[in-house]
Amino acid sequence: MDAPITTGLVLVVGIICIVLYPGMDTGQSEQVIGILANDIAAMHPFYYWMMIIFFGGIVGAIISTADSVLLSFSSMVSHDIYGKYINPNATDERKVKVGKFVGIVVVFLLLWIAWNPPGTLYQIFVLKFELLIQVAPCFLLGLYWKRLRATPVFWGMVIGATIAGVMTLTGNNTLYGIHGGIIGLIANFVVCVSGSLMMPVSEDYKKHIHTKTSIHDNGVQM
Known part of the structure; x- marks a missing residue:
């Protein structure tokens, strides 16, 4: 419900800036919000502090997400990758x-990308949705196809995200x-389906999937 409101507000601000700052090129249009905020802050001390509070709220919202x-990503790397495949005998410490080390490296990598953006803000915005949509086969096929395997799903997401990212950037x-x-x-989708069909399905895997997808009521299978 809030997406049309927030997106519509951004659209209105963009239309206003087209009128206020005509003739901007692509690079200048990327900074239009900052330019507008500076002009508003220069009008009166009240607006100056309002802009400080406004951008402080934006920074706080971004950091909270x-x-x-970052914590979820670090946990997945340490537990699901390092602890499962690289060093299964590793202690929790x-x-x-x-x-934590991987999280720090990722932070510096993201700072470098932010300082040297690979494309315009619009391209990065589009890329975000292109990357998010790559999880669709995992959910759509995973809910209705019991033969779907984890390995093809992983490589399907990697290949799909790589194709979308390279083409966009x-x-x-x-x-x-x-x-x-x-x-x-x-x-x-092709990698998920073809990879799952090529991988053999053992009886233990069939029983595991049957247990996970069956509905039980008071210990009795429905």
Whole structure:
């Protein structure tokens, strides 16, 4: 419900800035919010402090989301990758240290990307949705197809995200009129389906899937 409101507000601000600052090129349009905020802050001390509170709230909202994502990512790396495949005998303390180290490296990498953005703000915004949509096969196929396997799902998401990211950041957004995100999603589905069909299904796996997808009521299978 709040998405149309927030998106509509951004659209209105963009239309106002087109009228206030005509003739801007692509690079200048990326800074239009800051330019507008500076002009408003210069009008009166009240507006100056309002802009400080406004941008402080924006920074706080971004950080509150970013730190949760970073903690989740560090936990996945330390537990699901390092502790499961690289060093299964690692202690919890060792896993925590590895997760923190990876988190620090990711923070510096993101700071470098923010300082040297690979594209315009619009391209990065589009790329966000192209990357998010790559989880669709995991949910759509996982809910209705019991033969779906984890390994093809992982590589399908990697391949789909790579195709979408490369096409967006290199400026080749479409191929024969099809957007890069859709091409990546199609490749993602193909890898998930074909990879799952090629992998053998053992009886233990069938029992495991049957147990996970069956509905039980008071210990009796429905």
